[in-house]
Structure formats: C-alpha cells, structure tokens
Amino acid sequence: METLSSGVIGVIIGGTHPENPVVQILSMKRIPSGSQERWRLLISDGKWSSSFAMLATQLNNKVASGEISNNCIISMNRYVCNTVQENKKVLIILDLKVTKTGAEVGCKLGSPVNYDPKKSASEQQEQPAQQQYKAAAPKASPSMAATGGNVQRNPLGQHNAPANGPSVTRTPSGGSVNPIESLTPYQNRWTICARVTNKASIRTWSNSRGEGKLFSFELLDESGEIRATAFNDEVDKYYDMIEADKVYFITGASLKTANKQYNNLNNDYEMSLNRTTEITPCHEATAIPTMQFNFVSLDQLEALPKDTILDVIGVCKEVFDLSHVTMRSTGKELTKRDLSLVDTTAREVRLTLWGTQAETFDGSQQPVLAVKGVKLSEFNGRSISVLSSSCVQINPDIREAHMLKGWFDNGGNVAETINLSSRGGSQGFGSGIYKLFVEAQQSTGADKPEYFCVNGTVVMVRKDNSMYTACPKEGCNKKVVDQSNGMYRCEKCDQTYDTFQWRIMLGLCVADISDSQWITIFQDQAEQLLNTTSNELGALKETNKEDFEKIMDSVLFKNYNFKLRCKIETYNGESRWKGTAVNLSDVEPKEHSQRLITEINKLAEEA
C-alpha cells in the first residue's frame, strides 16, 4: 500500500506535476478512437481512483504484450495532464515503468474512492490521510480554463527531466508545450513542439469551389502525430521553412476533424495553418521520435476495405523488373516496379513503387521495407500501392525491422506463404477476384474503375455497328470519315489517308447466375473471342453477310471467364453501369470447379 503515491491523483488534477508518481492500474478499457487502438485506464493511488488516464498510443504494445495488466503498479515517468472541454482533465501517460506486475500484486490495493473533480478538495478529503504529495499548487486561472488553456505543469520551476532523455517542455516565450495528443478543435491556445516526419510537395487544385495551392506535412511528438496543411499564402510563407526531420514550435493553427479516407495518421484531427499561425524552429535536443508507424500485419489485409491507407512492414522477397504503363485519363507514361513483401504471418503481398522510387529501388539484398501511408487495392486479391504521400523506409533501424530480418534470415525466407496478390492461384489470367454481376453492381463506384472477373455465358451479340473504319496510324484507332473518293480522314491526326483499318467494338450480353449485363469488348479481346482478325471480319462484313453473322453467332451460349473493367457512368443525370472486357479466357473445368469448391467451403465456414 505504501508503494503507491497516496493522494497523487488529486494533486495532479489540482494542477501540480509531481515526478514519477506511482499508481496502480485497476482496469483498462479499449475506447473507440477512429481506427486506432487507444486505452483508457482506471488508476488508483490507494486513496483515490480515476479513469481520466489514457495511454499514449506508442505504449499500446505494452498492453498487447501483457506487460501492463490489471493490478500492476506503474511509475509514471512522463505524463501530461490537460484540461479538455468544461474543465475535464485528461491524463496522458507518455512513458511508464512497471514496478510490479499485475500477477505479483494480484489485487486492488487499499480502498480508493473515485475522485470527483467537481467537488472541492476538502469535500473529497473527509479523512485526510498522510499525503506524500501536497496539493499546494495553484489551480489554472479561470481565464486559462475558459480557453481550454493548459495547466502550468511546473509552478515551482523545477524541470522534470523525463526518463527518456531531454524533452522540450517550454516554448521560446516560456509558456508550456502541449502534447499533440491533447489538441482538439475546442481549444484555441496551445503550442506544440513537433518533428516534421513527412513533407509533401506543393500541389494545385481547381474545382467548382475555386482553385489554389497547398502542401501538407506530418508532425510527430512523443504523445502522437497530426497532419498539417498550408494553403495559398501560407504555402508561400512556410514551404521553404518547413524541413523534413526538423523540430518546430507551432501555435495558432486551426484544427478540424480528419478525413480518415485520406489520412491514416493516429489522430482524429488535422490542422490547417492560417494567418495567426506562428512557427519557430526548435534547436534544443529533444527526445521526439523520428517516425511513428501503425503497422498492419499482412494477414490483416484481406479483412480491410479497399482503398484503406495503412502502414506495413515486410521483407522484400522478390523484385520484378521495371515496367511502363500509360495513365488512362491523361495518357501520361508512368514507370512502376512491383515487388513482393512477406512477413511473419506467412503472407505475401505485392507492393507497387512508382517513378524515381521504382527506378532506384534495389531489392537484391532483400531489404526490409517499412511503408507509411500505402493504399490497399483489390487487384488480384489484395495488393498495395505507394502514394506520393507515402513514406518508404528501407532497412529502418526499428525493432520491428530487426525482428523481421531475423525471422527472414532464419527460415522465413523459405517459409511457405499465402500470396494475397494472386487470388485464384495462377499467374496471369485466372487470377483476380471473381464476382457475380449483382455483387459487381453493388460494389462498383462512380469515379474509379474497378477490375474483377466474371464467369458468364454470352446470350446476345450486338452485330450492328460492331465494326468501324479506323485511322490506319499505329495506336490512333480513331474512327475515320469516308470522303467518298477512296480517301479517309482522321480528325484526330488531322490527316487524310487512302486506307483504313477495321476495328471491332462489340456489345455482348453476358449472363451469370445472378443477372445479365451488356458489356463491351474491343479489338484484341474481340479477335481472340471470335478467333479471327478485325480486317478479315471487316472484309467479310462487306462481302459475305451470312458468314460474318455466323462468326458473330459462334460465341452464343458459350461460357467464358471475363476480366472486366467497370464503372458507373452518368449521362445527363442518368447513371448506368458500364463494363469493358480487358481480358478473357475459356473456362477450364478443373480450375473453375476448384474455385467453386473453395467458395462453397467458405460459405460453409460462414454458416
């Protein structure tokens, strides 16, 4: 009992900041906080108890490992007590030492009474016990409390050296530094001291609401992380000043709710710089870490929704060659490189790097890659793609990386893995998620095309207008205008040719067990389907209508695997589902049955 700092909870709530107070954790509760795990603790000092304590997320692993458990006794080596709305206090434990494990203690010590901050100190202390800590410090002044201002942590001016080395607790003007974790939109006076962990380049936008430029960066301190964005004037003012890895004092920015769709940082809020923002470099030595990852193990990827932004770590088991792709929307050429990542969950996933990062990547030594902020895609099951806002670290000097490398070098490299990026088992075609049309109709989004496979039967062929005369220039494919003089004009090339080439654009009505759907099939895939060339088919169309139709009808009531690119398109207010076959194959009965069996087993498991 005497091991606990009796009465210290009241002292802390009263505004004092005693060093290394010792308390008992009575219980822990995981609270909903975005996607991030966050723990609220019921702590006791033997005299009082309170559930105002939260564990800084970088200590979550101590819960997972069982180091922190009910009844354990901890020394709070670093902590902050902040006032949130309505004078409510929140204690965030930044660093702690377990002095006795829960098992060693085994029970609640003493008979602590819940500390009620609404009652005065004297009301709570019917029988003032021998206090190790006197609640002598003045409370926060009413004006500070009204603005959600922070309690002076050190009224006697005795700096509490944190256990982990130096940490900045004073702003240049002598005020107190607030932890990022404590920032909320309800609070307008704060200063943080944080390291820039990721700085994006300047980007411009133009939409119906206007246009402008922006850049964003990420900030980290010992309590947490937050994203910050500068717009327009603030871009000019701060872009050159803000440097990655440097530490700054920041005050006077506005806070708003983070959109989790685009922000995977461990914070429910993000900040925008504004006219009142002040940023000053911090040159003091600090214990602020350089990067905070919230790793998702690879075996969790299948359960997460598409487009989730997340952090992963894995060993680069295999590297593929550079390749070039053309952007659908702009026709821009892109360089990419795929590689496979593995981790101890015996999963393998494909990661795509882009541009310079793809070109300069060297995977020959099978490095560990820690990637912050990658996008999960559904392609071929699951794969992940690096974004411009992502941060890729190769062989980072962090515990997880050393652990993974150790695992990999001691058998992990030859361990059997489940490849998340080759659904269906085979490489090339056949891999990819199979869906029914009804499922596809539900999952297809308006803006982004989606890829999946269907197994379906051709039930109708649209023979009319299935062929057109196209520009003979390689890669143009634009329809030409017949000049009726043996010449053909391409508007796109602004040229007139004495020849053209036939191209196929065929509408097929495909039915599966759930629905039927008209899809479009172009040139290469159509030639494959019809087992002919477009020029032969075009000639036939002109000379022998009967044979032409025979070829078209030859695919009727045949079963194929189609890989489709689909999206919802809107024409003057009316939306329609649109699918294009980007690939097709005959149905291999064995493979098809195997897939059905797998699906049946899965259904049986769920039932």
Added chain:
DNA sequence: CCCCCCCC
C-alpha cells in the same frame, strides 16, 4: 479550402 496518386 485538398482528398489526384496512376497500370494490369
């Protein structure tokens, strides 16, 4: 106030 991030 952005929120694009590509390709199979």
